[in-house]
């Protein structure tokens with residue numbers, strides 16, 4: 001529901017990450033990690049991304065989303081497991097003291113940049 | 123005093139990059155260039171790190187001023203405003219309280235809460251941008267309306283939404299989720315992140331139970347599946363049933 005704001009934040013971070021030595025850079029791809037527990041719907045983020053990139057150096061860019069499973073760890077017996085249903089109770093010792101190890105990611109991993117000047121000159 | 127800053131905040135970068143739009147021409151060349159010249163640049167950065175950084179500034183400011191901050195979240199209409207009206211009437215004598223209330227476009231909630239005598243700031247977010255939560259920078263600005271030296275407790279009524287607010291830290295000390303007995307018992311399973319990030323759940327409108335087929339045990343079990351250690355207070359903002367233990371717990375958190 002807030003995917004538009006997220007998409008614009010992604011565009012902003014990507015633009016800020018273009019190296020200074022690339023004068024006329026175009027970003028072809030943005031690689032993102034999104035945890036299954038993050039409050040983001042990938043389809044809707046793709047849709048918003050298409051709008052957010054207009055009139056920016058990302059206007060040709062693809063958004064690649066790697067979905068990260070939810071992994072939990074028992075704080076008492078330290079067993080670790082992949083959470084497939086929203087149940088956060090230790091299957092081994094029944095402890096309710098469970099930490100989320102991964103699954104909340106909403107991270108930009110990398111961008112793929114092309115220097116327009118170089119490609120045009122070829 | 124409405125604060126409306128979202129729209130400008132969201133769209134400012136667009137105009138800066140208009141000059142690049144002519145690159146649409148020559149698609150064939152561009153595709154070929156992609157393979158030849160593409161260079162991967164590692165970033166590894168949280169998309170919401172700007173929000174997180176401002177939230178931390180807020181947290182430091184609240185700690186310095188000794189203000190305890192509570193973020194109240196729920197679906198639309200679960201009773202956040204009603205609960206806060208009653209809560210304020212219980213605690214205003216002992217705790218100097220203030221409220222920030224997020225609302226898409228009305229000021230009804232702010233008017234209701236102001237009756238308590240607490241200073242209230244209403245933040246209007248922009249429904250067009252899909253804004254469905256309050257964020258750290260909104261709180262930072264809204265707080266300028268208060269004298270924090272005269273406040274012990276700041277309550278934030280978030281927008282009615284169980285998804286997005288869970289993702290946005292504002293620098294609060296305590297998060298509370300409200301669930302009413304007129305909603306499905308399976309809400310916690312459908313919105314697990316919200317029930318993971320909150321410190322307590324208020325099960326509201328229990329005065330209506332005699333008229334409903336609501337399975338209260340199922341609701342409690344589902345909350346505890348997602349967050350086994352979560353305290354649950356069963357209350358009615360209408361009759362004030364259950365308020366004693368909720369207020370007692372809240373006061374303990376504030377003074378603890």
Ligand SMILES: Nc1nc2c(ncn2[C@@H]2O[C@H](COP(=O)(O)OP(=O)(O)OP(=O)(O)O)[C@@H](O)[C@H]2O)c(=O)[nH]1
Pocket residue numbers: 196197198199200201202203204205231281282326327328329330357358359360361
């Ligand atoms: N019977 C009963 N009605 C309640 C109770 N709490 C709230 N209501 C009613 O439920 C409706 C919504 O309550 P609000 O306090 O406005 O809910 P809210 O969560 O602040 O709503 P939004 O801010 O719009 O998301 C109102 O008509 C309230 O009078 C309760 O405990 N019992």
Ligand SMILES: [Mg+2]
Pocket residue numbers: 202203204231279
């Ligand atoms: Mg309200």
Ligand SMILES: [Zn+2]
Pocket residue numbers: 074075076077078079090091092093094095
């Ligand atoms: Zn265990």
